[in-house]
Amino acid sequence: MSKLSWALIGGGEGSQVGFAHRAAAQLDNNFSLVAGALDVNPDSARAFGISLGLEAARSYGSWRDMLDAEKNVEGDQRIDLVTVATPNSTHFEITKEFLEAGFHVLCEKPLTMTVEEAQALVLIAKASNRICAVNYGYTGYPLVRQMRSMVLAGELGKIRLVVAEFAGGFMADSADAENPRVKWRFNSKHSGMAAITVDCGIHALNMACFITNEKVVEVSSDFASGIKSRELEDDNLSAFRMESGIVGRLWTSGLAIGRTHGLTIQIFGETGGLSWTQEQPNQLSWTPLNKPTCILERGHPDLHLSAQRANRITIGHPEGMVFAFANIYRDLFEVISSVKADTKPHSLALDYPKVEDGCHSIEIVEAMTRSVANKSCWTKV
Ligand SMILES: NC(=O)c1ccc[n+]([C@@H]2O[C@H](COP(=O)([O-])OP(=O)(O)OC[C@H]3O[C@@H](n4cnc5c(N)ncnc54)[C@H](O)[C@@H]3O)[C@@H](O)[C@H]2O)c1
Structure with a gap:
């Protein structure tokens, strides 16, 4: 299976959970970080993305700019998975918009602020036929x-x-x-x-x-x-x-x-x-x-x-939290690769936390x- 393209929203410099996502997604060499809108401050977002090795053109000042630019990208360059690691109040809107634009999404917990929003995301994921996972990393x-x-x-x-x-x-x-x-x-x-x-x-x-x-x-x-x-x-x-x-x-x-x-x-x-x-x-x-x-x-x-x-x-050699998160990413890698290749993933890869669990x-x-x-x-x- 070839490597997938990955984008991160939030998880900027000094954030609590950003490092764990970056380390976990890339631990098995399954995902390449190709785009990001990493911070609420546009200048910090762009600068931090570039410091992580993103091309300047794909290190965005806001998730909306990222969505507008990336939604029309096709082929190898297209983002395969978007992780949402921003504060809770933004999860619903960002996840909804990226699902509707045809991206698979891994959203941080809590999935949403309200039951209505969570139930809406279950329906949106189903209607768009996209994977929507929730980072219950443990x-x-x-x-x-x-x-x-x-x-x-x-x-x-x-x-x-x-x-x-x-x-x-x-x-x-x-x-x-x-x-x-x-x-x-x-x-x-x-x-x-x-x-x-x-x-x-x-x-x-x-x-x-x-x-x-x-x-x-x-x-x-x-x-x-x-x-x-x-x-x-x-x-x-x-x-x-x-x-x-x-x-x-x-x-x-x-x-x-x-x-x-x-x-x-x-x-x-x-x-x-x-x-x-x-x-x-x-x-x-x-x-x-x-x-x-x-x-x-x-x-x-x-x-x-x-x-x-x-x-x-x-x-005997201890593993820890990044490895646990990496298993969620590995499951998603298997599942998304199977979607792309029209094959079936291993049934245990389907144990990743889903939008229904978040709801x-x-x-x-x-x-x-x-x-x-x-x-x-x-x-x-
Ligand atoms: N699964 C876990 O174990 C786990 C652990 C910690 C946090 N979290 C969740 O992760 C999310 C983030 O928490 P945190 O502790 O890292 O918060 P934090 O406040 O430490 O960091 C938030 C980051 O998101 C950025 N940000 C805020 N609004 C943004 C926007 N609109 N666009 C782009 N970037 C934006 C901030 O600049 C910052 O870099 C929360 O929903 C939290 O519940 C999950």
Whole structure:
């Protein structure tokens, strides 16, 4: 398969997530960065793109200029995938316009600000027959894919309980409340209906769905703002139920000083339990009922095929977050190449997070806000 052309919107110099996208997309030599509109400031956008090796003519001052110029490009020069790594409030418009112009899109989470927008993107992706993925990058970790395969293979028996946490101390400093990189996340104009829940909790919720292959049907939520000047919540404790009756718990917070990143997911079935944490992503704790706990190591040949495919480096040498993102890019490379060649990709490449997953997460968060408005009453998604 030949290399694909890739463009990045947002993810400019100093942004939190830009480096991870640039490193991940190019890790396997599958994508070449050919165009970009990398910063909200047009001069910085153009200069940063050129510093990354873009031709001056394809390093744009705005995503609209990029769209206008690139939509008519055909052949080898045409962009195969556009990544949207801008703040939340811009995701809908940019993703919509690029899908409608016939591009495949990988959009950062949260997919949109509202359920209506998310549902519209599902329809637009379908109508335009383009791939629309959402960067739930943690689902790219080999051992997260192993968890899904173990659950789907019935190795834990019927799943009873999922405990999902994404609680760290990264938003705990009240002195940071005015920092522009932090402030937008707690403002409804820029972040949407929730803050820590769409910034962090949404990953944990998506992982609960990805691993169990189920949707969330009902929630009961309690939001709090530990830093009072914040319009939106910086802590959320929610109970939820999934389609088959799985009992779910979510805790997401920016106030948990001492916890560094804080993404942990535990799955408890009738015959075993799994526990995985993002800060030690190369080990998965597995406890069969009435047996001692064992550690499954990334890279071991006994793991499921899904985990083997997502692995790159020999067992014992740690892989990390860029590698997980790179697995989303590798899936998209396979799927987009198959679309171009009119062939079928490997079925496991279809495990990349899709627009429908992004939409479902927004529907869950919206139900959580209704629950909060209704004294934490159980609320249907
Ligand atoms: N998947 C993940 O693990 C993960 C991690 C971090 C952030 N994110 C998501 O990525 C997005 C960006 O977050 P961040 O933390 O990098 O934000 P940030 O504020 O650090 O950086 C945002 C970047 O986008 C640029 N930008 C803003 N508006 C733009 C526009 N209209 N056109 C072009 N560029 C524009 C800014 O100049 C900056 O370079 C958010 O939606 C966030 O939720 C996802």
